[in-house]
Structure formats: C-alpha cells, structure tokens
Amino acid sequence: MLSRRSLLLACPPALAACARGADATPSRASASASAPSAAPAPPPAPSASAELPADLVATRLLPFGGRQAAVVVAPTWTGADRLPLLVALHGLGESKKGVEGGAWGWPRDYALTLAMARLRQPPLTAADFQGIYDARRIERINASLAERPFRGLLVACPFTPDLLREKTLDNAGPFASFVVRELLPAVRGAFPAALGTRAATGIDGVSLGGRVALLVGLLHPDTFGAIGSLQAALQVTEARPLARRVLTAREKAGDFRLRLLTSEKDFYRGEILAFHRELERLQQVHEHVVVPGPHDYPFNRGPGAIEMLLWHDRVLRGEPG
16 A cells, blocks of 8 residues: 554643743754764744643653653643543754753743644644744644644653664664653553553654654554654665564554654655655555655744644544544
8 A cells, every 4th residue: 555644631730831842953964864963052942921821731740760751741621531642752952951851842942832732722823833834734734623623632751862873773672661661651640531542642753753753663563553753863774674663563563553744854854755665665554744844943843743743633533644
C-alpha cells in the first residue's frame, strides 16, 4: 500500500497555571547528514500570560529523584471523558538546559500550553502559527476543528538526553526503559483521567526529539498506538534500517499509526523523504506530511505544537488524523 498524509481531569490545586513558548536543534551549515553539535540561543518566547486563561490549561512537574523530570500539560477538565496520553520530546537545545530546564522545553520554550488553549477556543489565526502557515492551510485546520473539536490530551514532556552525539540507532534503550517503566506509570498514577491502553498512548517529538520518539516507539511498539515525529533528526544512511524496524515492530505488536512531518525549509527534509520512500518500498502504511515553514523555534511554537496536538487528539481516539 502506498503511504499517504494519511479529564475527567479534576486538576489538583497544586497544578500551576502555565507558561510560554521555543526549539532547539540548529540548522546545518551544509546538506550533510551529520547532526549539529551546538544550538544557537532561541529568540525570546512570546508571552502567553495575557492570552492564556488559567482555567484552560495547567502544568505539573514530576521529579524522579533528581536524575529525571517531566512536566505534564493538561487541559483542566470537568467532563466525564478520560484522556489519551502523549509523550512529547524536545529538541537538542533543551537537552543542554539541565533536567528540569529541559523538561519545561515543550510547555514553555515551545508554547505548548498556549497551543492547547487555542485549540480549545478556535478559530485559529495566523498569529497562532507564528505567521508561518498560508491562509488556505489555516482555513482547512479551522474547518476540521469546526467538524471535530479538539477534546484534549494529557501531554508528558520529559527531559530528553542528547542521543545525537553517537551516530547510532541503538542508544535509546535506557531512555526508552525510563519512559515505559517509570514515566507512563507515574503520569497515570498522578492523573487518574489518563487512559491506560496502548491505543490511547502516543509518542512524538521535534528534531532530536523526533528521532528519539521514533527509536523509543519502535523499541516498545506494544506500548504506543501512535508514533509521530516533527522534523526528525535523521541521516540518509539510517532510512533503510529504520524502515526495517517499523516492519519488525508491526510484526511483533500489531499495527500502529505512524507519521513523519517535515517542512519545506526543514534541513532534515531530504533524510525524512528517504525514510518515507523506504517505508513505501516495504509497503508500510504511514503519513508523510510536508508543511510550510523552517526548522526553528517559531515553527515549534506555532505549526509544530498545533500539528502534534491535533493529530494525536484524533488518532489516539481511533479517528482519522
């Protein structure tokens, strides 16, 4: 088959109303597949304090004995519905900010909290996309939201280690074990609204985080019903072995949703295209999406956060993305 683009949360009083938005994998100086080793300072994050009602989204830091941390972003919820759970992994720059600083990458540096609040109060505007998307795409997303409103996710945002230092697909095991054996149980224990099924559990990330999300998800396909990536930091030489891992993971655990999102000016676009073509060759169903935009902080704060939240809000409920 050809691929295609194809809480009940009574938030505890301890949850603090949340913050703001930025990314971190720098652009390459050449078309080389080598991952960058340093990240430029991000531009200032837009202030969400005046725009983000405290009763729409809340955050909570979960420490793990000082060696790990995660921030859970949650819509404040009064209904009876339980919520899917998404693990969202940050980019390279945030891995250099320390355990707690990195854990706040998606909620603050990339404005995930603001994106979640805006998705709950459409229509979205060009400002929500940092001025990156064209009017037609924004219109399509708003039409989609009018037909199927955003219902909400629990999003666990752990500190993500720099796994780009070693040019290998085989160094994600310890982090994957932390996600599956410690992070997910801790989030479900702290938030009883979290659904505990494979079908309602997803993983995604941007740049470094997109790469790691693929590696973790394919190591534990029995845990995740959806694996996504935004501008994943891949190398062309990894396309074939990574596609074989998708095939093996499905043979082991059954089908799961898979999406590779890149952008027109993403400097990993060619590598992601190579992975997409290998998946097609192996007849592995997935979505390969190319959207407007660069590989930078504004993309994460606008299109990246919105696209990730909206896709998982739907596919983790068994719906079309």
